[in-house]
Amino acid sequence: MLLLSCSSKLRLLEGTLRRSLPETLLVHGAVMNINRGNLAGHEVLMDSWPEFKAVLIRPHREVASDDSDFYTNTYAVYYRDLGACRALLGSAINWDQAFCIHGLRDGLYEASRDIAQTKGAKLDVLCYFTYFHPDPSSMPEIRLDPAVKLSSLDVSHVDLLNETWLFGGNEKSRKYLASLIHHFPSACLLDATGRPVSWLASDAFGALMHGYTLPQHRRRGYNRVLSNVMAKRLHSLGYPSYCNVAVDNYPMQRLQEQEGFQRQPSLCHYIQCNAAVDRAPMLTPWAAGDSPA
Ligand SMILES: CC(C)(COP(=O)(O)OP(=O)(O)OC[C@H]1O[C@@H](n2cnc3c(N)ncnc32)[C@H](O)[C@@H]1OP(=O)(O)O)[C@@H](O)C(=O)NCCC(=O)NCCS
Structure with a gap:
């Protein structure tokens, strides 16, 4: 696992992710924002560089300072290889916190669930359709x-x-x-x-x-x-x-x-970890016709 902090490499990554739109939408948007001032305080983890099989966006440690704040403790994942993704999920996420992972690829929830079991954490998942405008x-x-x-x-x-x-x-x-x-x-x-x-x-x-x-x-x-x-x-x-x-x-x-x-074609998953469930206001499935997005 490596932390990509070099600004020229981050710009190269943005271009690479752009060529794989729309399946890279989430991580591409995060890298664009990182390259334009990084106001959310995110960082980029990858399995390898320049070739890569998985990319994970996570909040800086100072940003994710509240263990129960999963509004802020949000991650986004894109992968070409599920094994590389599993390795990143296991090592780059703070499983002691409440958090939410956003991802557009199938298999992400199952991979997260397997890791959660080994960490004694409980997961919930919400599914969304992703809508993309080509022009x-x-x-x-x-x-x-x-x-x-x-x-x-x-x-x-x-x-x-x-x-x-x-x-x-x-x-x-x-x-x-x-x-x-x-x-x-x-x-x-x-x-x-x-x-x-x-x-x-x-x-x-x-x-x-x-x-x-x-x-x-x-x-x-x-x-x-x-x-x-x-x-x-x-x-x-x-x-x-x-x-x-x-x-x-x-x-x-x-x-x-x-x-x-x-x-x-792929569902977007919001995978929530309730590690700090007793302390966090957890997301629950909505009711009465309104929706959370
Ligand atoms: C979804 C929501 C934002 C739509 O706002 P709105 O200002 O009423 O939407 P618009 O008037 O611009 O609607 C445009 C089109 O949306 C669709 N639409 C909006 N409300 C609809 C309804 N109750 N049933 C079916 N279609 C509806 C229709 O296609 C409509 O076009 P039409 O009136 O010509 O049929 C509003 O209903 C809302 O605030 N819902 C609760 C929160 C929510 O679900 N937010 C979306 C999160 S992703």
Whole structure:
């Protein structure tokens, strides 16, 4: 296992991962962010260089300082060889913490589960469809409802996001959402009083995240506008546009398909380790039609 910290090698890795899109979406987005200021405080572990069979993104030790904060303790994995991936999972992850691994390849959950058994840790898994837009510049121009104004999220909106996010509502989720708003592109629609009625953020892995419209404002095309705006914005910054949608979130799936996003053949897995379960606010499967992404 090696830690890739040389900036020219990280740029080379970004180019290599880009050539294997969309299956490398998660790690590619993380490496892009590392190469542009590394605001999330991530680092890259690999089995070997320059040829490699597995890449793992993890938070720096100083970032993952809270054992129960799996909003922050997030990893992303891409592999070409499951054996190399297993070795990285076993050695590069802090299994004493609560954490979440994001990965797009089949076999990742089974490999993680096998290691978890040897470590005495318990895993849960959530499955998502990954939607990727091959060319956001071809998306149609949007017409904005004059009742709302296009803006970006700012830290004054964090409580609203935290209250409405199904996995939010606690101090750790608030801190995580504040850091997303602070560090990564986002968009929202404000009503006449300046209050956001619909929003869409992006994260350290370059994914579109946290799409939400207040219930009384739904089915007016608001999140669709934001999906269009954000996909074009990320595209103009050189990022591929993609998002992960829960397998039973049909409204969001329909929205993505109408905007020209293509569902990828492999499921995206969010694998949660509950090592610090007694101390952490764990993610649980959602209810009542809302979704966590
Ligand atoms: C999913 C969500 C963000 C959609 O927001 P919205 O502003 O109502 O979406 P839009 O009005 O832009 O909808 C655009 C398209 O999405 C689809 N859609 C939206 N809501 C839908 C619903 N309840 N049932 C079926 N399709 C729906 C439709 O295709 C719609 O186009 P149409 O109205 O022409 O049929 C909103 O329902 C929400 O906040 N849900 C809870 C949180 C959530 O699930 N977030 C997504 C996480 S990945």
